[in-house]
Amino acid sequence: MLDKNGFNEWAAAYDKSIADAEKEGRYPFAGYSTVLAEVRKLIKDPRGVQILDIGIGTGKFSASLYAEGARICGLDFSAAMLEKAKAAMPDGEFHLFDFNSGLPHELKERTFDHIISAYAFHHLDDGGKASFLQSLVGNVKPSGKIIIADVAFNTAEDLAACREQSGKKWDDDEIYMVAEKMLPLLQGSGLAAEYRQISGCAGILLLH
Ligand SMILES: C[S@@+](CC[C@H](N)C(=O)[O-])C[C@H]1O[C@@H](n2cnc3c(N)ncnc32)[C@H](O)[C@@H]1O
Numbered sequence: 751m752l753d754k755n756g757f758n759e760w761a762a763a764y765d766k767s768i769a770d771a772e773k774e775g776r777y778p779f780a781g782y783s784t785v786l787a788e789v790r791k792l793i794k795d796p797r798g799v800q801i802l803d804i805g806i807g808t809g810k811f812s813a814s815l816y817a818e819g820a821r822i823c824g825l826d827f828s829a830a831m832l833e834k835a836k837a838a839m840p841d842g843e844f845h846l847f848d849f850n851s852g853l854p855h856e857l858k859e860r861t862f863d864h865i866i867s868a869y870a871f872h873h874l875d876d877g878g879k880a881s882f883l884q885s886l887v888g889n890v891k892p893s894g895k896i897i898i899a900d901v902a903f904n905t906a907e908d909l910a911a912c913r914e915q916s917g918k919k920w921d922d923d924e925i926y927m928v929a930e931k932m933l934p935l936l937q938g939s940g941l942a943a944e945y946r947q948i949s950g951c952a953g954i955l956l957l958h
Contacts, residue, residue: 751873751923754827754848757807761830764808777916778901778924781949782869785899786811788948789866792897792956796820799863802889804849805870809835809842812866816842823862825849850874852885861891868899872924879927880935883957887940896941896957902927904947912951927955 752760760767771779789811793799797819803812806824808831816822822842826832832844847854850873865886871879883896890896903909906928913920929945932955936943941957948954 751921754829757826757828758830761808761828761834764831764834765810768810777912777919777951778869778921780951782952785948785952785954786868788946788954789868789897789899790814792895792954793820793864793866802857802860802862802865804865804867805873806835806844807831807868807870809838811868812842813838823857823860825854825857849882850878852882853889857889861889861894863891863894865890865894865896866899867897869901871898871900872926875925876927876931876935879925879932883936884939887957890941890957894958898927898955899948899952900927900955901951902929902945902947902953902955903951904929904945904953906930908947927953929953929955 768779768782772782796815800821801815803822803824806812806826812822812824816839822839824835824842825845825847827848829846832846836844845854874882886896909926909928933943933945943957945955946953
């Protein structure tokens with residue numbers, strides 16, 4: 751699993767390498783564009799809407815919402831990734847922060863129309879994912895959504911099958927969400943939670 755230095759080194763080549771990896775049609779980026787297109791459909795009209803993007807990276811996804819008039823607030827622990835995101839979204843707001851510690855002080859009391867995160871939550875273990883998500887419920891407006899897109903599976907069997915198929919490409923350090931384990935951990939969060947598998951190795955967790 752990459753640390754912030756690894757992501758700093760990857761930032762310049764990130765967008766191209768994701769596009770190349772997606773073309774291979776395999777784990778971990780199979781269906782990446784489709785996953786993000788499905789996230790986009792969940793945000794009806796982005797004009798004037800405040801969106802917090804956790805692990806925003808180069809802004810590959812949020813930049814399209816920004817172009818449609820959304821107000822983007824991005825969080826990432828990689829300064830180089832944030833530089834790219836700032837270049838793509840000059841009027842955006844950006845925070846250099848490690849989400850292992852939740853949200854930075856200045857965002858803790860803020861509420862957003864929606865909170866999104868793409869391909870970043872696998873850096874947290876299951877308990878960390880659940881407690882971070884529970885804490886984020888207070889940062890989303892009552893009509894809002896928390897949308898987590900990532901490498902993820904419906905069942906532990908599905909994850910095991912993908913690991914088997916992926917062989918040496920599989921990254922044992924990353925902790926992928928398994929919906930049958932995660933959904934019960936989110937009960938009582940105050941929001942309804944559902945999971946949808948989009949590609950063979952990725953899906954969307956929606957809290958609304
Ligand atoms: C695979 S990239 C995804 C970037 C972007 N969301 C996308 O879909 O293209 C993961 C991003 O999460 C960030 N990240 C990973 N762990 C993090 C952490 N603990 N705190 C903050 N950012 C983190 C990385 O720096 C990187 O920009």
